[in-house]
Amino acid sequence: MEPRRVGVFDILRYARGANPIDVIVDGYPNYHFLTASPNHSHPKLMLEKGINATAMVTGPDGPRRPVIAIRSSPWKAGHATNPWHDEFDLDHGHVRYFGDHKPSTLGLPGATPGNKALLEAWALHAGTSEKDRALAPPLLLFRSSTVHQAGRSVVKGHVEFCGVAVIERLEYIVQRDRETNRSFPNIVLDLAVLDLADTGDTLDMRWIDDRRDATLTVAQAARHAPSSWKRWATQGRAAIPRVRRRVVSSRVRTAEEQLPAAGSAEEQVLRQLYNHFEGRKHAFEMLASRVTAQILGGTGAVYHDGWLTRAGGDGGVDFVGRLDVGSPGSNTPLVVLGQAKCVSPRTSIGPDQVARVVARLRRGWIGAFVTTGVFSRQAQIEIIDDQYPVVLVNGRELVEQVVKMAATNHGGDLDALLQTTVGEYESTVTHRRPEEILFA
Incomplete structure (x- = not known):
């Protein structure tokens, strides 16, 4: 069977009630088909929030979080539900992403489920051992996309895949809400988007299936992982300049x-x-x-x-x-x-x-x-x-x-x-x- 692959900049149809069996929905690749686990043995990987962490699984070598799906909604930037502006520079493999703490949120930046999951992930992404980094949940990046159908712009229901990333840096910051003028604490992450050139700028979703499979060790679950992820897991932070996604300039010459x-x-x-x-x-x-x-x-x-x-x-x-x-x-x-x-x-x-x-x-x-x-x-x-x-x-x-x-x-x-x-x-x-x- 042809592996399920999703390419960087692919526009996917994200319909809440879509059948995960259908490959195409309304003329676009079906998000739920691409992210569905074999035999639909795991809950859907939803994008209802900005930060969507899957449930922990306990494999033969211990618990791990399989993946965190990140969704950015540029059209909401500056609104009360999303008072921050995420920055995507995919040509240079960098995304600056703000956590989901809001002016109305009580407590410290880890009070929300999304920020809590990112803080836990950061501890592994910044790990000094290969074991910690191998357990770290990869971040799948999506951003809402506007499509044009029958002469009108459709703002909701479509997402663009922006790649897989590791957390390069995490900071605690104070933001100010433009509507209420109130300041509030939050976190901001610098994400290194990984190079997928050796697989045609596509991600093999069987990797995510394996990470959700509790019968596999974390090493076994990496059999379909991108080579850039494996190199980062092995070498750590020093490998980031070598595994970061970069669009090759026409000035680059072959041997x-x-x-x-x-x-x-x-x-x-x-x-x-x-x-x-x-x-x-x-x-x-x-x-x-x-x-x-x-x-x-x-x-x-x-x-x-x-x-x-x-x-x-x-x-x-x-x-x-x-x-x-x-x-x-x-x-x-x-x-x-x-x-x-x-x-x-x-x-x-x-x-x-x-x-x-x-x-x-x-x-x-x-x-x-x-x-x-x-x-x-x-x-x-x-x-x-x-x-x-x-x-x-x-x-x-x-x-x-x-x-x-x-x-x-x-x-x-x-x-x-x-x-x-x-x-x-x-x-x-x-x-x-x-x-x-x-x-x-």
């Missing part, structure tokens, strides 16, 4: 797009570069510096060569340069910090390696990372998504620039270019603070 075509002359050049510097990788920093100068200087700005750092003590920086942006009489100098990695052409440079350059940048500085290899998808996403001022030069771009340099300065003789580069290495190595390039 094939970052390398010369197989069997091409350019592929031979890349292999020659790697072989030439493989036994003297520090000298590759000289070539990387020259390539960076050509790329940045080709934008209309003026690039000034600086120096190479000493091997072993670079702290993530292999070369330093300066880029003067503007006209000769009116410009601003930018420090350029560069990193060079001579690796086997299909070797992937990960985000941790690129982060070493990012960590050294100050306001107004830019970075460059030059490699004979490729940059991993995650490394590219973090640079693009976080808008770090770092130029990534992959193996394919490196070859294009080197071929131009050889043609311009050495009559197309690549060997001559490489010999000159190696010969210049020793004379450019020094130990100076990067900011000194501003006065050079």
